[in-house]
Amino acid sequence: MTDRKKVAVIGGGVSGLAAAKAFDEKGHRVVGFERSHDFGGVWELSRSYPDVQTQSPKDLYCYTDHPMPADYPEWPKGPQVHAYLHSYAHKHKLARLFRLNTNVRTMDRRTDGRPGWTLTIEAGGHEWTEDFDFVSICTGQFSDKNIITHPGQEAFVAHGGSVLHSSEYTDPGICAGKDIVVLGGSKSATDIAVNAANNGARSVRLVYLGNVWRVPYFVGGINFKRLLYIRAQERQFNQWDKTPFQKLASTVFKPLIWANFRGLETLLKIQLKLKKHNMVPDTPIEKEVSCSVPIVTPGLIKCLDEGTIKPVLGTFDSYEEDGLRLSTGETVPCDLAILAVGWKLGVPYLPQKYQDKLIEEDGQYRVYRLSVNPDLPDMGFVGFNSSFCTVLSAEMIANWLVRYADGKLANQPSAAEMNENIDMMLNWKRKERPAAKVYGGLCSAPFHFKHFDELLNDMGATRKKRGNPLAEQFSYPNAPAYGTFLASTPQYQAG
Numbered sequence: 001m002t003d004r005k006k007v008a009v010i011g012g013g014v015s016g017l018a019a020a021k022a023f024d025e026k027g028h029r030v031v032g033f034e035r036s037h038d039f040g041g042v043w044e045l046s047r048s049y050p051d052v053q054t055q056s057p058k059d060l061y062c063y064t065d066h067p068m069p070a071d072y073p074e075w076p077k078g079p080q081v082h083a084y085l086h087s088y089a090h091k092h093k094l095a096r097l098f099r100l101n102t103n104v105r106t107m108d109r110r111t112d113g114r115p116g117w118t119l120t121i122e123a124g125g126h127e128w129t130e131d132f133d134f135v136s137i138c139t140g141q142f143s144d145k146n147i148i149t150h151p152g153q154e155a156f157v158a159h160g161g162s163v164l165h166s167s168e169y170t171d172p173g174i175c176a177g178k179d180i181v182v183l184g185g186s187k188s189a190t191d192i193a194v195n196a197a198n199n200g201a202r203s204v205r206l207v208y209l210g211n212v213w214r215v216p217y218f219v220g221g222i223n224f225k226r227l228l229y230i231r232a233q234e235r236q237f238n239q240w241d242k243t244p245f246q247k248l249a250s251t252v253f254k255p256l257i258w259a260n261f262r263g264l265e266t267l268l269k270i271q272l273k274l275k276k277h278n279m280v281p282d283t284p285i286e287k288e289v290s291c292s293v294p295i296v297t298p299g300l301i302k303c304l305d306e307g308t309i310k311p312v313l314g315t316f317d318s319y320e321e322d323g324l325r326l327s328t329g330e331t332v333p334c335d336l337a338i339l340a341v342g343w344k345l346g347v348p349y350l351p352q353k354y355q356d357k358l359i360e361e362d363g364q365y366r367v368y369r370l371s372v373n374p375d376l377p378d379m380g381f382v383g384f385n386s387s388f389c390t391v392l393s394a395e396m397i398a399n400w401l402v403r404y405a406d407g408k409l410a411n412q413p414s415a416a417e418m419n420e421n422i423d424m425m426l427n428w429k430r431k432e433r434p435a436a437k438v439y440g441g442l443c444s445a446p447f448h449f450k451h452f453d454e455l456l457n458d459m460g461a462t463r464k465k466r467g468n469p470l471a472e473q474f475s476y477p478n479a480p481a482y483g484t485f486l487a488s489t490p491q492y493q494a495g
C-alpha cells in the first residue's frame with residue numbers, strides 16, 4: 001500500500017498543471033500555489049509580448065491526452081496557448097487544487113520529525129506556514145527577470161527615454177515614431193524587433209553579442225520537426241553514456257554525419273541570407289544545438305533585407321541623454337531600449353544551505369533525470385529543464401516524479417546511483433558537450449528521445465517506441481504516442 005501524501009505544487013504554469021494532475025490522479029492530496037492571479041506562467045496574458053507564438057509545433061507542445069484544437073495554427077499564438085492551458089485545467093478539474101495570488105516565500109525541512117517540508121506562504125497580506133510530505137517545484141526558468149543597467153540610465157529616463165525588460169513590452173503602440181534599440185539575440189529579442197518595425201518605429205536596432213545558428217519554421221520548405229526533431233537526427237549529436245556499439249557507429253559514420261551538418265549549415269546560410277547580413281556563426285551547428293538555439297521570427301529576414309531592422313554585433317556601453325553609446329563606439333538614436341536579456345535561473349525561496357547542495361560552483365545543477373537531488377529528499381522539479389517540447393517533457397517528468405516519490409519506479413535509484421549518474425552527466429557537459437551547460441545544465445534538447453527513453457525505462461513502461469523501427473527513427477516525439485507509452489507503465493493508487 002502506498003501512503004497518501006500531502007503534496008505542494010509550487011507554480012501554475014505548464015509544469016504545475018502537469019504535476020498537479022500526475023499527483024492528483026494517483027490519489028495524493030495536492031495543494032497548488034500560484035502567485036499570479038491566473039494560470040499559464042509565461043503564457044499568462046499580462047506577461048506575454050504582442051505576437052508571441054510557440055517555437056514548437058502544436059503537436060509537440062501539448063499534453064498527451066489533450067491535443068491543441070484543430071483550428072489552431074501549427075505554431076499557436078500566446079493567447080491560444082493560454083486558452084489551451086485553461087482547457088486542460090478545466091478537463092482535469094485542476095483549478096480546485098490551486099490557490100491563486102498565493103506566493104511561496106520560503107521552504108525548510110519539517111521540524112516535527114516527519115519527512116517533508118514546511119512552506120512559508122503569503123497571500124493577501126497574510127503569512128502562514130504549512131507542512132507537506134512532498135514538494136513539486138514547478139516555478140520554471142522564467143520567473144525572475146534578469147535586470148541589468150548601464151551607466152547613464154537614470155539621466156536617459158529623466159530626459160524622457162524608456163527602458164523595458166522584454167516581458168514588459170506588451171503594447172506595440174508605444175513604438176510609433178520612436179527609435180528603438182533591442183538588446184539580445186534570442187527569439188524574444190527578434191520577435192520584439194520585428195513587432196516594433198511593423199508597428200511604426202522610426203528605427204529599430206538589434207544589438208547582440210554573437211552570431212548563433214537560428215532555425216526557421218521551414219527548412220528548405222520542410223517543417224523543421226520532420227528534419228531536426230527526429231531520432232535519426234538526434235543520434236548524430238554526441239550523446240552521454242554511449243554504449244560501445246554507439247561509439248563504434250559514431251566513428252564509422254563520422255564522415256556522413258559531418259556532411260549532413262555541413263549540408264544543413266549551407267541550407268541555412270542560403271535560406272536566411274546569413275552572409276549578406278553578417279550573421280554566420282563561428283561554431284559548427286552540431287556543437288551548438290541546445291535550448292539556446294532560437295527559431296527565426298517570421299518577417300525577420302524581410303526586415304533585415306529592407307533595413308527596417310539594423311543588426312549590430314556588440315552590446316550597450318552607456319546611455320546618453322538622447323541616445324545610446326554601443327560597444328562598437330558608435331552612438332545611435334534611442335527613445336526606447338528593450339532589454340531581451342532573459343531571466344535569472346534559480347530557486348530563490350530555497351534557503352542557501354539547500355541551494356549549496358543543488359548548485360555547483362560553476363552554476364551547474366545537480367539533478368538526477370533533471371528532477372531530483374539525493375541530498376534534498378521529498379522534493380523534485382517538474383519543468384525546471386527547458387527543451388524543444390516543454391509541455392510533453394513536463395508531463396513525462398511529472399509522471400516519473402510521482403512514482404519516484406512513492407517508491408514505485410521500476411528502477412528506483414539509490415542515493416549513490418543518483419550521485420554517480422549526476423557526476424557522469426556533469427562530466428559529459430563539462431568535457432564533451434559544453435553546449436549542454438546552458439541554463440545550468442538543465443536543457444534536455446536535442447536529446448529528447450534519449451531523455452524520454454530513460455524516464456520510460458525507469459517507470460517500467462512496456463512500450464517505449466513505435467512498432468515500426470523505421471517510423472521510430474523518422475518520427476518526432478509527438479504527444480499522443482507518448483500517451484500510449486505512459487499508459488503501458490505499471491499503474492497503482494495511493495491511499
Ligand SMILES: Cc1cc2nc3c(=O)[nH]c(=O)nc-3n(C[C@H](O)[C@H](O)[C@H](O)COP(=O)(O)OP(=O)(O)OC[C@H]3O[C@@H](n4cnc5c(N)ncnc54)[C@H](O)[C@@H]3O)c2cc1C
Nearest residue numbers: 011013014015035041042054055056104140383388389390
Ligand atoms: C515567450 C516564450 C515562448 C516559449 N515558447 C516555447 C516553445 O515554443 N516550446 C517550448 O518547449 N518552450 C517554450 N518556452 C519555454 C516555456 O517556458 C515553457 O514551454 C513552459 O511554458 C514553462 O512552463 P513552467 O510551468 O515550467 O514555467 P512558467 O511558465 O514560468 O510558470 C511558473 C509559474 O510559477 C509561478 N511562481 C514562481 N515563483 C513562485 C512562488 N514563489 N510561489 C508561487 N508561484 C510561483 C509563476 O508565477 C509562474 O506562473 C517559451 C518561453 C517563453 C518565455
